[in-house]
Amino acid sequence: xxxxxxxxxxxQKEKEMRLLMLGLDNAGKTTIVKRFxxxxxxxxxxxxxxxxxxxxxxxxxxxxxxxxGQQTLRSYWRNYYExxxxxxxxxxxxxxxxxxxxKKELDKLLFEEKLAGASLLILANxxxxxxxxxxxxxxxxxELDKIKKRHWKIVACSAVTGDxxxxxxxxxxxxxxxxxxxEN
Amino acid sequence: xxxxxxxxxxxxxxxILTERQQQKQIQESNKNPEENAELFTKNFSxxxxxxxxxxSKKETFLNSTLKLKTDYLNNIDSEIKKLITLLSExxxxxxxxxxxxxxxxxxSFIEIHQNxxxxxxxxxxxxxxxxxxxxxxxxxxxxxxxxxxxxTNQNGKTNQIKKNxxxxxxxxxxxxISFKNLANEEKILNREQCLDRDIxxxxxxxxxxxxPVLLSSLKIDRIYDSVICVGPVKxxxxxxxxxxxxxxxxxxxxRIHNANNCKFYLYASSSPIIxxxxxxxxxxYTFSYPNLQNDLLKCNFDKSSNQWDNVKDFNWLRSSKxxxxxxxxxxxxxxxxxxx
Numbered sequence: 001x002x003x004x005x006x007x008x009x010x011x012q013k014e015k016e017m018r019l020l021m022l023g024l025d026n027a028g029k030t031t032i033v034k035r036f037x038x039x040x041x042x043x044x045x046x047x048x049x050x051x052x053x054x055x056x057x058x059x060x061x062x063x064x065x066x067x068x069g070q071q072t073l074r075s076y077w078r079n080y081y082e083x084x085x086x087x088x089x090x091x092x093x094x095x096x097x098x099x100x101x102x103k104k105e106l107d108k109l110l111f112e113e114k115l116a117g118a119s120l121l122i123l124a125n126x127x128x129x130x131x132x133x134x135x136x137x138x139x140x141x142x143e144l145d146k147i148k149k150r151h152w153k154i155v156a157c158s159a160v161t162g163d164x165x166x167x168x169x170x171x172x173x174x175x176x177x178x179x180x181x182x183e184n
Numbered sequence: 185x186x187x188x189x190x191x192x193x194x195x196x197x198x199x200i201l202t203e204r205q206q207q208k209q210i211q212e213s214n215k216n217p218e219e220n221a222e223l224f225t226k227n228f229s230x231x232x233x234x235x236x237x238x239x240s241k242k243e244t245f246l247n248s249t250l251k252l253k254t255d256y257l258n259n260i261d262s263e264i265k266k267l268i269t270l271l272s273e274x275x276x277x278x279x280x281x282x283x284x285x286x287x288x289x290x291x292s293f294i295e296i297h298q299n300x301x302x303x304x305x306x307x308x309x310x311x312x313x314x315x316x317x318x319x320x321x322x323x324x325x326x327x328x329x330x331x332x333x334x335x336t337n338q339n340g341k342t343n344q345i346k347k348n349x350x351x352x353x354x355x356x357x358x359x360x361i362s363f364k365n366l367a368n369e370e371k372i373l374n375r376e377q378c379l380d381r382d383i384x385x386x387x388x389x390x391x392x393x394x395x396p397v398l399l400s401s402l403k404i405d406r407i408y409d410s411v412i413c414v415g416p417v418k419x420x421x422x423x424x425x426x427x428x429x430x431x432x433x434x435x436x437x438x439r440i441h442n443a444n445n446c447k448f449y450l451y452a453s454s455s456p457i458i459x460x461x462x463x464x465x466x467x468x469y470t471f472s473y474p475n476l477q478n479d480l481l482k483c484n485f486d487k488s489s490n491q492w493d494n495v496k497d498f499n500w501l502r503s504s505k506x507x508x509x510x511x512x513x514x515x516x517x518x519x520x521x522x523x524x
Contacts, residue, residue, distance in 0.1 A: 026422045026439055042484060045454035046439055048496050070459050071441070072498045094360075094382060095422070097405060129401055129419065131360035131382035160419075 008180070016061045017176050020080055020118070022109065023090035024102050025069040028125040031159040032090060033064045036169065041159065046070065050080070060173055074105065081114035085180065086121060086172045091142075093124045093132035093156075099141045106142060110150075119179070120152035121172040123165075128158040151175050221282070224274045228286055231267045235260060235293055242300060253304045260300070264293050265462060268507065272499060291507055294463075360384055366391050372522070373397070375475070385412065396473035396522050398482055402435070413471045413520050416451070416483045432471035432520055434485060440464065447512060448492075449520075451485055455494040458509055467512040468492050473522040 021029040031041050033053050047068035055062045065080050067073065089106055091099075106122075109115055124138045135156040139145070144154060153171050157164030238260050245256050271286050278286075361377070362384035372394040382400050385393070388407040395412075401419035404412070404426065413432040420437035427444045434451035443461040450456060451469035458464055468490055480487070493511055500506035 026420055026437075042436055043454050044437065045491075045496070046437060046457045048457070048498065048501070070439075070457070070498050072459055094401065095403065097384075097386075097403070126401075126419075129382050131384075131401075 014061060015059055015181065016063060017085045017173065017180075018063045018065065018083055019086045019088055019172065020084040020115075021064055021066040021088045021090060022077060022105075023069050024092065024095070024098060024105065025071070026095070027069060027090040027092045028159045029066050029069060029088075029090045032088075032123065032125065032157070032165060033066050035159045035162055036064075036165055047073075049073075057169065057173060060177070062169070062173070077109075078112070078114075081112055084115060084118045085176045087115055087118045088168075088172065089120065089122045091122060091124050091138060093126050093134075093138055094129045096131075096133065099133075099138070103142050110147065116150070117179075118150070119172050119175040120147070120150055121168050122152065122154040123168050124154060124156045125159055127156045127163065128160050221274075221278045224270070224278050225282065227270055228267070228289075231263065231270065232289060232293075235263045235267070238263065239296055239300065242304070245304060250305065257297070257301050257304065260297055261462075264290065264297060267293070268462075268499075275502065287504065287507070294507055298463075362386065363388065363391075363393065369393075380418075383414075394522065396471075397475070398479040402433070404431075413522075415471075415473065415476065416479045416485055418483050430518070432469060434469050434471075434480070434483075436483070436485075447518075449518070450490070450492040451480075451487065452491045452494075453485060453489065455491045455496050457496045457498060458506075459498040461497075461499075462508045464509045465512040466492055466495055466509060467517045470517060471520040471522075 021033060023029055025046065030044050030047050030051060033051070034041050034044060037053055037055055047066065050065060050067040053064045053066065055064065065084075067077055067080055087109065089109070091102055095102075110120075122138075122142070122144065124133075124135050126132050133141075135154060139154055144152065153168075153175075155164050155168035155171065157168055159165070238256075241256075245253055267290055271283070271290065275283055360382040363371075364384075364386045366387075367389040368391065369388075370392040373396075375397045378395055378397045378399065380398060380400050383395065383402050385402075385404045386406060388410050390408070391410045393410070393412050395414045397415045399414060399417045402414060402417045402421045404421070404423040406424070407426045407429055409428045410426075411430045415434065417433070417435040419435070421433055421435040421439065423431075423438075423440050423443065425442040426446055429443075429446045430449075431446065432449045436453040438448075438450060438452050438456040440448070440456065440458045440461055443458065443464050445463045446461075447465040447467070448456075449467050449470050456466075469487075469492070495506075495509050497506035497508050500508060
């Protein structure tokens with residue numbers, strides 16, 4: 001308990017938030033982070049392992065943990081759950097074939113005890129592609145209305161054009177801030 | 185007084201000793217029984233023997249049917265794969281020397297297997313269509329595209345048509361173009377139809393598909409014995425399950441999953457990746473068509489920074505080169521030129 005309060009105090013001082021980016025491979029996790037940082041998004045290689053990127057946003061320091069989504073890496077995801085304030089689940093809205101897989105993996109995460117306290121932001125990415133499904137269709141397939149025990153929100157976005165990214169991040173930051181920093 | 189103290193210290197020492205022993209026992213019982221170098225050597229040599237025995241039986245297959253031959257080869261192939269997984273699962277705890285020798289052994293097996301395949305099933309040379317043939321094809325194709333246009337025009341009825349007419353499988357919904365469940369077909373798609381579209385290819389057998397135009401994204405799933413040539417893809421290419429295929433692809437991100445015995449001619453602006461794949465060959469992009477340079481420019485692809493040979497294998501996370509992919513020899517590389 002004492003440790004927890006100390007940790008919380010340190011966190012309060014730095015106002016740091018840890019966001020864990022997860023999703024199937026080819027969803028666009030790294031592209032979203034790089035776009036948010038303002039880096040070049042044309043030469044991003046599929047993530048082998050993970051990347052950590054820090055972005056200053058308002059008074060908060062956002063630490064993005066961007067973990068690769070290939071099949072072989074998914075078993076390592078659990079190593080990153082600890083101390084996650086916000087879970088960002090990225091969906092390739094044009095990948096209709098694998099949306100079932102996507103739902104399965106997301107459902108697994110929702111059962112994780114270590115992530116139970118994290119705010120959940122779902123980014124329906126690749127809205128710039130004409131074959132992408134809409135926000136409503138994706139919410140329906142992922143059965144988001146069944147998530148009752150936590151704060152969540154789904155936002156349509158495109159990492160390529162940048163649309164919707166800020167909306168999503170804004171929501172997750174304010175949701176985390178309400179939980180962590182407004183207690184005192 | 186002193187006696188009392190000595191007794192106490194004795195007791196404490198004993199308690200500490202028993203505790204240590206207990207801890208040791210717990211540690212030992214927690215140790216994964218599979219993480220054992222000896223066990224690895226045993227399994228590895230057992231597996232190598234199995235393969236060697238199989239290889240020695242090749243004479244009996246020299247005059248048998250194609251099916252038996254392929255079964256026999258696939259069997260050896262799967263045994264080699266088992267060997268590779270055994271090694272990659274064990275690298276954490278086996279000595280470096282063992283790692284290297286085992287890896288060399290695996291490489292030699294792969295070579296033997298390749299030689300065996302070429303000996304038993306002589307390769308059919310992949311041939312290019314002469315210009316004449318292409319033009320007759322394109323006439324056929326014009327008819328086909330007309331048919332497809334018809335379908336797009338009646339967008340609302342697309343699904344109905346698809347159900348009624350199972351032979352017509354080029355499904356052209358308003359948002360993407362997909363080709364599903366085709367066999368033994370040859371198609372050259374025209375520019376207007378595909379420019380900047382999302383393309384899905386699924387379950388193709390022995391097909392030849394040429395899409396000489398800039399695309400928005402490309403997803404491929406289950407293709408066998410096929411040849412696929414596409415122009416530059418602005419977004420990413422995602423490919424799952426392909427066997428005995430030749431693909432000409434250009435994109436900024438290329439992901440290859442479950443590919444076996446395939447050849448890739450790539451332009452890639454970031455390193456392509458493979459996962460659970462084996463025997464995949466790589467070479468620079470050699471597909472060309474009249475408007476290619478323009479399309480490449482539109483995507484900001486710079487041929488001089490092609491990363492085609494910087495392949496990352498997700499099942500081979502170490503510094504030595506993965507045995508699952510190779511570079512296609514320069515004299516064996518194919519070229520694909522569409523002149524019209």
